[in-house]
Structures are given as C-alpha cells and as structure tokens.
Amino acid sequence: xxxxxxxxxxxxxxxARMAGMKASEIRELLKLVDQPDIVSFAGGIPDPALFPQAExxxxxxxxxxxxxxxxxxLQYSVSEGxxxxxxxxxxxxxxxxxxxxPENILITNGxxxxxxxxxxxxxxxxDTALVEAPTYLGxxxxxxxxxxxxxxxxxxxxxxxxxxxxxxxxxAGGGLKFAYVVPDFANPTGHTLNIGERRELLQxxxxxxxxxxxxxxYVALRYDGEEVPMLQALDCAxxxxxxASRVVSLGSFSKVFTPGLRVGWxxxxxxxxxxxxxxxxxxxxxxxxxxxxVIATLASTRFDQQVAEGIAHYREKRDAxxxxxxxxxxxxxKWSKPEGGLFIWVTLPEGLDATALxxxxxxxxxxxxxxxxxxxxxxxxxxxxxxxxxLPPVSAIEGGIAKLGALLRGAIE
Amino acid sequence: xxxxxxxxxxxxxxxARMAGMKASEIRELLKLVDQPDIVSFAGGIPDPALFPQAExxxxxxxxxxxxxxxxxxLQYSVSEGxxxxxxxxxxxxxxxxxxxxPENILITNGxxxxxxxxxxxxxxxxDTALVEAPTYLGxxxxxxxxxxxxxxxxxxxxxxxxxxxxxxxxxAGGGLKFAYVVPDFANPTGHTLNIGERRELLQxxxxxxxxxxxxxxYVALRYDGEEVPMLQALDCAxxxxxxASRVVSLGSFSKVFTPGLRVGWxxxxxxxxxxxxxxxxxxxxxxxxxxxxVIATLASTRFDQQVAEGIAHYREKRDAxxxxxxxxxxxxxKWSKPEGGLFIWVTLPEGLDATALxxxxxxxxxxxxxxxxxxxxxxxxxxxxxxxxxLPPVSAIEGGIAKLGALLRGAIE
Numbered sequence: 014x015x016x017x018x019x020x021x022x023x024x025x026x027x028x029a030r031m032a033g034m035k036a037s038e039i040r041e042l043l044k045l046v047d048q049p050d051i052v053s054f055a056g057g058i059p060d061p062a063l064f065p066q067a068e069x070x071x072x073x074x075x076x077x078x079x080x081x082x083x084x085x086x087l088q089y090s091v092s093e094g095x096x097x098x099x100x101x102x103x104x105x106x107x108x109x110x111x112x113x114x115p116e117n118i119l120i121t122n123g124x125x126x127x128x129x130x131x132x133x134x135x136x137x138x139x140d141t142a143l144v145e146a147p148t149y150l151g152x153x154x155x156x157x158x159x160x161x162x163x164x165x166x167x168x169x170x171x172x173x174x175x176x177x178x179x180x181x182x183x184x185a186g187g188g189l190k191f192a193y194v195v196p197d198f199a200n201p202t203g204h205t206l207n208i209g210e211r212r213e214l215l216q217x218x219x220x221x222x223x224x225x226x227x228x229x230x231y232v233a234l235r236y237d238g239e240e241v242p243m244l245q246a247l248d249c250a251x252x253x254x255x256x257a258s259r260v261v262s263l264g265s266f267s268k269v270f271t272p273g274l275r276v277g278w279x280x281x282x283x284x285x286x287x288x289x290x291x292x293x294x295x296x297x298x299x300x301x302x303x304x305x306x307v308i309a310t311l312a313s314t315r316f317d318q319q320v321a322e323g324i325a326h327y328r329e330k331r332d333a334x335x336x337x338x339x340x341x342x343x344x345x346x347k348w349s350k351p352e353g354g355l356f357i358w359v360t361l362p363e364g365l366d367a368t369a370l371x372x373x374x375x376x377x378x379x380x381x382x383x384x385x386x387x388x389x390x391x392x393x394x395x396x397x398x399x400x401x402x403x404l405p406p407v408s409a410i411e412g413g414i415a416k417l418g419a420l421l422r423g424a425i426e
Numbered sequence: 427x428x429x430x431x432x433x434x435x436x437x438x439x440x441x442a443r444m445a446g447m448k449a450s451e452i453r454e455l456l457k458l459v460d461q462p463d464i465v466s467f468a469g470g471i472p473d474p475a476l477f478p479q480a481e482x483x484x485x486x487x488x489x490x491x492x493x494x495x496x497x498x499x500l501q502y503s504v505s506e507g508x509x510x511x512x513x514x515x516x517x518x519x520x521x522x523x524x525x526x527x528p529e530n531i532l533i534t535n536g537x538x539x540x541x542x543x544x545x546x547x548x549x550x551x552x553d554t555a556l557v558e559a560p561t562y563l564g565x566x567x568x569x570x571x572x573x574x575x576x577x578x579x580x581x582x583x584x585x586x587x588x589x590x591x592x593x594x595x596x597x598a599g600g601g602l603k604f605a606y607v608v609p610d611f612a613n614p615t616g617h618t619l620n621i622g623e624r625r626e627l628l629q630x631x632x633x634x635x636x637x638x639x640x641x642x643x644y645v646a647l648r649y650d651g652e653e654v655p656m657l658q659a660l661d662c663a664x665x666x667x668x669x670a671s672r673v674v675s676l677g678s679f680s681k682v683f684t685p686g687l688r689v690g691w692x693x694x695x696x697x698x699x700x701x702x703x704x705x706x707x708x709x710x711x712x713x714x715x716x717x718x719x720v721i722a723t724l725a726s727t728r729f730d731q732q733v734a735e736g737i738a739h740y741r742e743k744r745d746a747x748x749x750x751x752x753x754x755x756x757x758x759x760k761w762s763k764p765e766g767g768l769f770i771w772v773t774l775p776e777g778l779d780a781t782a783l784x785x786x787x788x789x790x791x792x793x794x795x796x797x798x799x800x801x802x803x804x805x806x807x808x809x810x811x812x813x814x815x816x817l818p819p820v821s822a823i824e825g826g827i828a829k830l831g832a833l834l835r836g837a838i839e
Contacts, residue, residue, distance in 0.1 A: 020670040023697045026603070028550045062495035069500070070490035084474035087482070087686035119617040122535065129709045137441045140497035154708040169626045190439070224434060257433040273500035273715040284436045291447045295567040296542045297535040302686040304714055361827060
C-alpha cells in the first residue's frame with residue numbers, strides 16, 4: 014500500500030447531521046434481555062398471540078393463487094400507496110370525525126417513517142420542535158437527524174406565553190416548526206389528553222401558527238373510560254375541513270394487527286400529502302405492495318373484531334400489572350393508570366436512578382424495563398421508568414413486578 | 427372563522443430542502459401510459475412472468491403454517507436486517523470477490539432507500555456529488571433532497587485534474603463528497619465500464635480521497651460478453667480488504683426476483699454500516715421481517731436458476747429491440763448495444779427534442795419512452811431517450827419500435 018492509498022477516514026466524511034446519531038446505550042443494554050428467564054417489560058411489543066395467523070395465511074394463499082393479483086402485488090407500485098387501503102383509511106378516519114379523501118392519505122412503512130418524513134419536511138438545523146416531556150423516543154431519534162433543538166409543550170404547571178416560545182426558538186437560531194404529541198395513551202406515560210387539554214393545545218398552535226403532529230398508534234386500544242375526539246377531528250370541525258386544518262395525524266396497523274408488515278399512514282391536507290409523496294418516492298419508491306394488500310384485506314374484513322380481541326387481551330394484562338404494582342411497590346413509588354395503550358409510567362423517589370438500577374434489575378431480579386430519561390429530550394427524568402405490559406403473559410407479570418418491587422425496596426432503604 | 431383562525435400557509439413552513447423536491451413532469455406524462463393499447467418502453471419494470479409464483483406461494487404457506495416462524499416474521503425485527511439473509515448476501519458477495527461479514531451488510535427497502543440514506547449521510551447543502559451524465563434519475567431525486575450540487579465524473583473525452591474538481595466544489599460552497607456510478611448495464615445508457623475504466627475511476631477517487639458508491643441492481647443480468655469485476659472487488663484486492671475499501675456497493679433483489687417485497691442491501695466497511703443502521707432505525711425501525719424471510723428462502727433455494735431464467739428471457743427481448751431498431755430507425759439516430767440490464771439509450775440528431783416528441787409519441791404512435799434529459803443533473807440531453815425492453819412481450823417490441831421509427835422519420839424530415 015503506498016501512502017497515496019491510505020484508507021479513507023470515514024469519520025471526517027459524514028455530513029454534520031450525523032454527529033447527533035448515536036447508538037442508544039439503553040438499546041445496547043436491552044439487547045441482553047432476549048434470554049428466556051428474563052421478564053421483559055421493556056419494548057412496546059405487540060403480543061404475537063393476537064396476530065391472526067389463519068386469516069393471514071388465507072390472504073397470502075388467495076393473492077398467490079390468482080396470477081393477476083399476484084403479479085400486481087409483487088410489482089413496483091405507486092408511491093401514494095394501495096388505492097383500496099387508502100380508501101379503507103378514509104372510511105376509518107370518517108368514523109373518527111375526520112372527513113377526508115384519498116388525496117389526504119399517504120401509506121408509510123409504519124409510523125416511524127412518517128415521523129422521519131415530517132422531521133425532514135419541516136426542520137432545518139437549529140429550528141425548534143415542541144415535544145412533551147417525556148415523549149416518544151423514536152420521534153426524538155427521527156427528528157434529531159435534522160439537527161433541531163427541542164422546547165417543551167406547555168402543561169397545566171407552566172404558563173409560558175406564545176411570545177416566550179417564539180423568543181426561545183429565535184435565541185436558538187431558528188424558527189418554531191411544529192408541536193408533536195401522542196394524545197392517546199402516550200408512549201411512554203400512558204397519559205391521555207382530555208378534551209379541554211386538546212382544545213388548549215390547538216389554540217396554542219393557532220397562536221403560534223404552527224402545525225400539530227398527532228401521533229396515534231394506540232388510539233383504538235382503549236380499555237375503559239370515554240373516547241376523546243382526535244385533535245384532527247376537533248380542528249377540522251372548527252376550521253371547516255381537513256384542507257384548512259393545521260393537524261397532521263399518523264396512524265399505524267402495527268399495534269392492532271402486526272408490525273412485521275410495516276404499514277402505517279399519514280392523514281393531512283393535500284398540500285402536505287403531495288410533498289410527502291415526493292419524499293416517499295425519493296426515499297424508497299413505495300411501500301411493499303403485497304404487504305399493503307394483506308393489511309387492506311385484514312382491515313376490511315376484521316378490523317373491529319381484531320380491536321375487540323386486542324382490548325380484551327391487553328386490558329387483562331394492564332389490570333394484572335396495576336394490581337401487582339399496588340401489591341408490591343414500596344412507599345414513595347408512583348405510577349400512571351392508563352386507560353389504554355401498552356405502557357405504565359413509574360416515578361421513583363427523587364435521587365434514585367433508573368438507568369443505574371437497570372443493570373441490577375436485569376442481572377439480579379431478571380426483570381427489564383426502559384429507563385425514563387431516554388424519553389426526555391433534555392436527558393432529565395433519571396428517577397422514572399417505563400413498563401410495558403403487552404408482551405409477557407399475565408402469569409409472568411405478577412412475578413416480575415414482585416421482583417422489581419423487592420429490588421426497589423432495597424434501593425430505597 | 428375568526429382572523430385568528432386563518433388556515434396555516436404550509437408553503438411557508440417547509441424546510442428549505444423541500445424547494446428542490448418537485449413533481450417530475452415526465453412522471454406526470456407517463457401516468458397516461460397505463461392504457462392497454464400503449465406499448466410502454468418507459469419504466470424499467472421487471473416482467474412479472476418471471477416472478478416465481480408457485481415458489482413464493484409455497485414459502486408464504488410454510489411461514490404461515492409454523493407458529494414460531496409466523497410470529498417472528500410478523501413481529502418487529504432488528505434494524506440491520508434478517509440474519510439469514512445477510513449471511514446469504516455475504517456468500518454472494520464472496521462469489522463476486524468481495525470478502526465481507528454480516529457486519530458489512532445492511533438490508534434496505536430496495537436500493538432506493540440505500541441511495542436516500544447515503545445522500546443523507548454524506549451531503550450537506552452545497553456539497554458536490556460526482557455523477558455520470560446521464561445517470562439514474564432516482565439517485566438524483568434521493569440526493570437532491572439534501573441540496574447538493576452536481577459535477578460530472580471524468581470520461582475518456584475529458585481530462586480535468588483532481589485539483590479542478592476540488593476547486594469547482596469549493597467554488598460551489600461545499601466539499602466533494604462522493605462519486606456515484608452504475609458500472610454494469612447502467613440506467614439509463616446500458617453502458618458497462620470496462621476494467622481499465624474501473625481502475626481509472628478508483629484511482630480518481632483515491633486522488634480526491636472520496637468514497638465511491640457502486641450501484642449494481644442489474645449486475646447479475648448479463649446476456650453476453652465477459653463479466654467485469656465489481657469496483658468494490660477491485661478496491662478490496664488493492665487495499666487489502668473491505669474495511670480499507672472506499673467503495674460502498676448497493677444490491678437489489680428487485681430485478682432478479684421481485685420489486686414488490688422491497689428488499690435490497692448496502693455492503694460497506696463496518697463503520698459505514700454502523701452509521702447507516704442508526705439511520706435505518708430512526709427512519710423506519712426495520713424492513714418487513716416476512717418479506718426478508720421470503721427473499722432469503724428464494725435466494726438460498728433458486729437464485730442461480732432465477733438468474734438463468736431472467737437472462738434467457740431478457741436476452742430475447744433485448745435482441746428483438748436491437749433488431750427492430752436496426753430495421754426501423756431513420757438515419758442519424760444512434761443507440762447503445764447493452765450486454766445486460768434493461769435499457770437501450772437512443773440519441774436523436776441534434777435539434778430534436780425527445781420531451782416534446784413524447785406527447786406525440788404517446789398520442790399518435792401509442793408508444794411511451796422516457797426522455798433522456800431527466801437523467802442529466804444539468805437538464806441537458808434533450809435529444810436523447812431511454813427505451814426499456816423488459817416489460818413488453820417480444821411480439822409488441824417490434825411493432826412499437828416500428829411506430830417510433832416512423833414518428834422519428836417524420837420529425838427528422
């Protein structure tokens with residue numbers, strides 16, 4: 014090798030935006046939990062016992078048994094997504110009081126791709142994205158690739174003015190670009206915004222004249238309590254329709270049917286859908302045609318039944334976890350009581366560090382969870398953690414929480 | 427609606443990078459060609475007659491018939507991609523003299539996603555990407571989202587120095603970031619770089635100390651002539667292995683098996699794969715697990731057979747098109763004679779405009795093609811066009827070329 018042939022120093026060649034992309038320490042730690050004797054409350058993983066095996070087998074057999082259908086399902090397809098699936102989503106959104114047409118829907122590879130597209134569509138370096146604290150880790154990962162800064166959405170406890178948000182964004186060197194929120198059974202807290210909070214959030218977005226991204230992967234999985242209208246439904250009603258709405262909503266089939274087909278959607282004014290369709294085309298041409306066909310058939314034949322089965326199944330698991338927490342958690346530990354979704358949020362006494370405790374929890378108690386600070390854009394929340402009740406069997410939930418309770422009791426004393 | 431509730435002006439909210447994303451006029455025009463009496467030489471669409479229907483039906487039945495396999499195939503999966511598929515690709519790359527391990531492979535949603543990732547990984551606004559003229563339209567779309575400028579790779583006809591490339595990039599306001607090339611049966615020209623040209627390109631990249639992106643979706647589809655080593659194989663041999671190579675290669679199952687499962691890959695030094703895996707995670711978590719399983723099974727059971735069938739099938743179509751061109755094209759029209767791939771590149775006499783002729787061609791001759799200027803970063807090449815022979819039946823190729831020849835004869839006279 015001559016000096017001229019010195020290997021390329023890749024680290025010096027990446028664009029500046031790559032500096033913000035780091036492997037998550039937590040993800041590395043959680044790679045260890047794939048062992049059979051560990052009870053994992055970590056990932057928000059749907060229970061595969063709910064995947065409709067016979068129905069999916071039959072749909073594949075039917076597609077593969079019809080040459081014309083098969084050829085179309087295995088071919089390149091349009092970037093906007095399967096026409097039948099988009100039409101089904103139009104009907105679904107109408108039931109949620111969002112009246113729209115196919116021109117308002119784009120199919121994505123799960124909601125994660127929608128988050129990446131919207132981050133790329135709106136954020137330049139130093140722009141501000143408004144998020145909840147804590148918020149969905151995957152949204153922070155998707156947005157962070159565009160080098161934004163984050164500010165925290167107002168809550169009951171804060172009373173910052175619109176001007177203060179504008180000033181803070183300007184001081185950071187960019188503009189206020191959007192508010193991102195998971196209004197139903199939030200990841201990670203399980204919290205649901207009530208209708209008053211939703212109206213306030215919309216008014217806040219109007220005052221700042223920014224879009225709202227409403228991420229709703231869990232909305233169908235409500236175990237008790239009254240349904241609350243979507244932000245997009247409220248805004249459409251007040252503004253006179255989707256074309257005048259500032260809300261972009263994201264939906265997913267991952268939690269109701271299966272994540273392995275990677276099918277989600279964006280519902281938005283047609284101008285936004287037009288732009289994001291160009292991004293889809295440049296990013297991966299289209300989502301898998303056959304996967305969209307499978308989801309379209311499942312959705313049109315058994316969506317309500319699948320939702321009912323999921324609700325019954327996960328409600329039992331949520332109840333098992335809440336009752337185990339009641340029984341086993343030491344004094345000073347608090348937790349959320351979600352009306353739906355997959356997550357319970359636990360707050361430890363101040364001074365305890367859930368990240369430091371995770372290694373001990375995995376090694377000694379054989380119980381895994383996700384430390385809460387990963388969900389804070391500013392890295393705070395060291396004394397919080399997220400538990401998911403979706404994957405372990407009911408029988409394992411009680412034992413796992415008992416062991417976690419014992420570990421925490423030891424840490425507090 | 428009060429004045430406070432004026433609808434949001436979306437156009438003012440998009441990030442600057444969105445300005446470069448425009449709907450392609452050509453794509454709009456080509457939407458018209460989906461009519462049964464039109465012979466389309468436009469898209470580079472694999473012939474579905476080659477999709478292995480019985481085998482794919484059987485693989486789906488087998489996965490869906492085994493609960494453990496089914497559950498894993500329908501669940502979330504790792505961002506790097508299916509371990510078995512990556513291992514198969516390692517073996518495939520070894521046959522092409524690229525010795526690597528699974529740590530050098532990431533699965534993507536077709537090659538298009540790899541192009542988008544690499545553009546995002548390397549390019550900041552005003553950076554320079556070096557491309558062929560003409561080059562693959564989808565690569566320009568993927569890269570352009572990051573607001574680069576383009577310079578043209580040297581050919582036999584140019585003798586620009588490395589310093590001149592550096593100066594030009596600096597004058598544009600950024601750095602030289604990579605060379606992008608489709609070395610085998612290029613889209614759109616059908617041209618293949620010979621071994622001398624490959625060595626020169628690698629030396630050029632070493633002189634400039636930049637990475638080379640080798641896009642090879644058609645490499646397996648060679649109809650005659652001698653195979654030429656991959657750029658990555660040549661560089662690995664000269665540099666002592668893949669970790670010291672500056673080449674990132676992209677592969678795809680779309681042209682050999684089926685595009686509808688959206689499975690491709692990146693093969694690169696492990697540092698690059700580590701970074702791009704973080705992008706994959708933030709972009710869509712992972713590719714569809716079941717699609718990767720189907721491709722892995724197809725690849726390990728019938729890759730060579732599928733390639734042999736594809737070669738026989740497309741060779742016949744290429745020959746039909748070359749012979750029809752010989753017979754029907756008026757004097758002054760020239761075309762490439764590709765040894766593989768899906769495309770023939772046609773150069774009309776100076777002064778003719780293939781874009782202007784397209785509407786007439788579609789409306790009168792009922793023949794579609796892609797105007798060549800779409801493949802030029804600078805919009806030149808108005809007198810060129812791309813023909814794909816992959817989709818129409820042999821019987822339609824002769825008639826379509828005859829009609830196109832008559833149209834061109836009229837335009838020339």
